[in-house]
Amino acid sequence: MSGQLPTGEVQLADQETFEQALDALLALDPRLVPLVAEAGRPTLRRREPDFAGLTAVVVAQQLSVAAARAISARLHTALGGAPTVDSLLAATPEALRAAGLSAPKIRTLTGIARALEAGEVDLAHVTDMEADAAAAYLTRLPGIGLWTADIYLLFCLGRSDAFPHGDLALQVAAGDAFGLPGRATAMGLAAIAEDWRPYRGVAAQVLWAYYGARRARTGVPT
Template sequence: MDKNKISEGINYLKQNDHILSAVIERAGPCTLVPHYDYFGELVSSIAGQQLSVKAADSILKKMKMLCGEKFLPEVITGLSHDELRGCGLSNPKVRYIKDLAEKVASGELDPEKTASLPDEEVIKELTKVKGIGIWTCHMFLIFTLGRPDVLPYGDLGIKRAIAKHYGFESYPDENQVKELSVRFKWSPYNTIASWYLWKSLEFND
């Protein structure tokens, strides 16, 4: 997703959603840039599941001290459960990350090949790994592959932002998030809409 695509998406969203238009005006340019460290991003996503950004960053910092700045499957497969556990990972997350590393090291899964697959096929491939569910797939599609039309309907931050801006008394459920996307015509730029919703959580009001 290049700058032209992002610009097209912003203009489209501003025309179709007056609420999001105000968020966009306040937030400024979209600075979403995909990361291309396919394996590393999956490791980071698993490590950060259901944690605050601060807690996840602390764990990842310790993991990089142990593994090196770039996560490599052959390095992680060579580490013991206790070594990874010592970084602050839960027992299940250690198993998930080890399973991912083993599948990539053996060639059973090649994250880089997902770049040529449709979104649904990417999800199908990634969910073969223990501990990778739809949320992790959505994060991978957005932040690694740069896909333009991904709606992370289960993400807590998205739900918080929608409740804040769209008049919900409590956090919307997944179906309500999807319905809102349809109502305000976010597709085919759900990713950009999501980025601005996340960004709006930084507003001081």
């Protein structure tokens, strides 16, 4: 399998690599096979890496997909291209608000850009770090929690073992899939996911697809 990382993870660089990782995951835990049978094989989702990708993750927090895309497009226009540390810091608060960013997100993105500019965190440093350690390192950035860090690692860097165990949809999907009395707790889901290393991020995409398929079938908005 191509894209092997020093930590034993796989870099999910393309759909072919993702398919290979998914096959390896299903061999590790056959309990996931019925989920894939019901929801289908997920399609790899990737975003831009580095500061531009992290910006996209922050922008998308607590927004619909459509709203996040619209704001990201306006932000790219306001900054003259994909966000960079320099272009974000050079933009006025008025320009960022006009793009659709809320005051808290402006503070978060400005704080992140300043921390990166000062060298307090190096986004390239996470490449050689184990997924959980990489997520913890990224939380040194202002306004970045573990969920955001894991989403960045999974979708922007293609880290196969990044796993946002605090994600509500994953907790609900795990509860449904494994016959729990309710949704899994964050700690419970993290414990379950230990069986999926180094493909926890692939399992997350299986669970998201399963969550969406079940709710679509029952008429519940996803």
